[in-house]
Amino acid sequence: MTRRCHARPAGDARAERDAGSKRNAQAAGEKGAARDARARIAAHGAATGTTSRRATHSAAAFAALAALGQSVDAAAQAANAARTRDARVRPPIETVHVQGNVYMLVGAGGNIAVQIGSDGVLVVDTGTAERSGDVLAAIRQLSNGPIRWIVNTHLHADHTGGNEAISQAGMTVNGNPAAIIAHENVLTRMSEAGAPVTALPLNTFFEDRRDFYFNGEAVFLYHVPTAHTDGDVIVHFRGSDVVVAGGLFSTTHYPVIDANSGGGIDGFIDGLNLILDLTVPAYLQEGGTYVIPGHGRLSDEADVVEYRDMTLFIRDRIAHMIERGLSLEEVLAARPALDYDTRYGNEGGPWTSAAFIEAVYRDLQRKVGSR
Amino acid sequence: MRALAFLLLAAAGPAAAQLSLSGEWVGRYHEDFADRIPGDVQGDFTGVPMNDAARRYAEAFDVTRVAVLEHQCQPYNAPHIYRGPLQFRIWEEKDPATQQIIAYRKYLGTYQQWRTIWMDGRPHPPEHAPHTFMGFSTGEWHGDILTVTTTHIKKEFYRRSGIPSSDRTTMIEHYIRHGNLLSHVVIVTDPDYLTEPYITSQEFVLMERGNQNWLYNCEYAMEVPKPKNDVPHYLPGENPFIRDFADKFGLPFEAVWAGAEAMYPEYMPTVEALMHGQAQ
Numbered sequence: 001m002t003r004r005c006h007a008r009p010a011g012d013a014r015a016e017r018d019a020g021s022k023r024n025a026q027a028a029g030e031k032g033a034a035r036d037a038r039a040r041i042a043a044h045g046a047a048t049g050t051t052s053r054r055a056t057h058s059a060a061a062f063a064a065l066a067a068l069g070q071s072v073d074a075a076a077q078a079a080n081a082a083r084t085r086d087a088r089v090r091p092p093i094e095t096v097h098v099q100g101n102v103y104m105l106v107g108a109g110g111n112i113a114v115q116i117g118s119d120g121v122l123v124v125d126t127g128t129a130e131r132s133g134d135v136l137a138a139i140r141q142l143s144n145g146p147i148r149w150i151v152n153t154h155l156h157a158d159h160t161g162g163n164e165a166i167s168q169a170g171m172t173v174n175g176n177p178a179a180i181i182a183h184e185n186v187l188t189r190m191s192e193a194g195a196p197v198t199a200l201p202l203n204t205f206f207e208d209r210r211d212f213y214f215n216g217e218a219v220f221l222y223h224v225p226t227a228h229t230d231g232d233v234i235v236h237f238r239g240s241d242v243v244v245a246g247g248l249f250s251t252t253h254y255p256v257i258d259a260n261s262g263g264g265i266d267g268f269i270d271g272l273n274l275i276l277d278l279t280v281p282a283y284l285q286e287g288g289t290y291v292i293p294g295h296g297r298l299s300d301e302a303d304v305v306e307y308r309d310m311t312l313f314i315r316d317r318i319a320h321m322i323e324r325g326l327s328l329e330e331v332l333a334a335r336p337a338l339d340y341d342t343r344y345g346n347e348g349g350p351w352t353s354a355a356f357i358e359a360v361y362r363d364l365q366r367k368v369g370s371r
Numbered sequence: 372m373r374a375l376a377f378l379l380l381a382a383a384g385p386a387a388a389q390l391s392l393s394g395e396w397v398g399r400y401h402e403d404f405a406d407r408i409p410g411d412v413q414g415d416f417t418g419v420p421m422n423d424a425a426r427r428y429a430e431a432f433d434v435t436r437v438a439v440l441e442h443q444c445q446p447y448n449a450p451h452i453y454r455g456p457l458q459f460r461i462w463e464e465k466d467p468a469t470q471q472i473i474a475y476r477k478y479l480g481t482y483q484q485w486r487t488i489w490m491d492g493r494p495h496p497p498e499h500a501p502h503t504f505m506g507f508s509t510g511e512w513h514g515d516i517l518t519v520t521t522t523h524i525k526k527e528f529y530r531r532s533g534i535p536s537s538d539r540t541t542m543i544e545h546y547i548r549h550g551n552l553l554s555h556v557v558i559v560t561d562p563d564y565l566t567e568p569y570i571t572s573q574e575f576v577l578m579e580r581g582n583q584n585w586l587y588n589c590e591y592a593m594e595v596p597k598p599k600n601d602v603p604h605y606l607p608g609e610n611p612f613i614r615d616f617a618d619k620f621g622l623p624f625e626a627v628w629a630g631a632e633a634m635y636p637e638y639m640p641t642v643e644a645l646m647h648g649q650a651q
Contacts, residue, residue, distance in 0.1 A: 106499045273600045285445045297499040305441040309602050339428035342563040
């Protein structure tokens, strides 16, 4: 079930202009970057023994991966969603034309970005496994071109759950399922969790940045270490002027610091600052570069600035409390995020306000202890 | 016969012909002058029904945050922009076939902002639509009063002293024309930072001659050497300016800080008691 809309705010003349422009992509050969990437897949698969692991993957292990993701940002998103709609009703997948070649799909767990054009389809994150059929249907409403690439911004199941189904529905030029790209830490953690090999991002990179050209524009992948997890990637569609923030930015909940997956508060702030480096507002802090958050509404630089400021303020307050010798219980009682609890806080669900404070506290305390 | 034809044509117009708001309007600042024109004093938290979250935010607010690159060109949002010096031009957009008003277009000289007030019954955008500083507005006439509802507004401030407005505010405006005067009433609800609706009003006068100085330019630039990603703020309890307004006007800080409670006449005995207590 899909529903399309154009979500630019009215008052912007573009709202009336390009709603519903459907692009029929034509299959075309992958570019040199893709061939290079495939070579790395083979090398990485051999080096990590991915092939030999295939037989050992079990449904139970993959369920553990799903639980991993759901225990952090997916759960926070789910708690938020539960407040606003009846859980028994599956919300439609809504398609929003962001700008240029890029669309945002909403309603399948984490937000999904879809870039379409003459080279085919590139998908950033794949939502939850149970919504993958709906996501595919939404993609097909945008383009009948082959799904060539999938990029995972991080490992959580609300962003990677549809990997298998969407990859299998796609095709590289040599006839393989669509290639899944991620930072190598994502592959490592998903492999350890026992995800099926067909769901794994076997096309990995380890450097700070990867770039390639697809559908007439440069696509940059920036790795942000020790942030939401240790495998976060920010995707920048340079021509379309759209940034996909993955787990590093949300308009619905506090930053999720998944310490068990290598996350940390300072890296999280670094990631937000990197997004701010990539974004350029069109006029008076509005429009220009658009940012697709991991969860929540389509945003621009001004929204990311507020989120960055908040994260930085709360980090500094907790650091100051640690310097004064306050225990975790005392920090929680002092409510260092009081000014944002009404906006981003959750009292229930796995990612509560207290869980956020505790994650920041423990991360900072660990750093103080290691000095 | 010609007269009959004219009457028939006239009868074919809109069932309820509305007052025209078209024209260029400029503010009259006799109301809340000190707050709106010289600008608010640091530490002025009076008259806004702020909650504890807003208090914490205001306490942490450092005005030098405006020097941060990404904050330098941030305009006031819709609930805030009418509280400063402002002139605006408003005109009607009509369906060429029916002559029904589709929308009012509005250009605000302050920060060179544009608003569209949709009159065609369209719904507000979904929750995941982007926000703007002016938001998304729909309007309807109630008699001779144009009532406008605005959502999808970006986060900003109710007052430059640091009282925040959230991105979940809803703004209701009433435009009430009396000849060449226009009363503008704004009612803001904010689930994040207000304990009750925040109500303000402004007066505007129709200008007979347009004002030409309606442009606003802002280019952000690093003007003071500092670490690029620093964002000035005060830790809880460390804002040295928090009592500036109270001290300047000899008011008890508790009254300045009280929010909704201090907005009503019933609070005056409390103020007197607080001042008496301070005197002792």
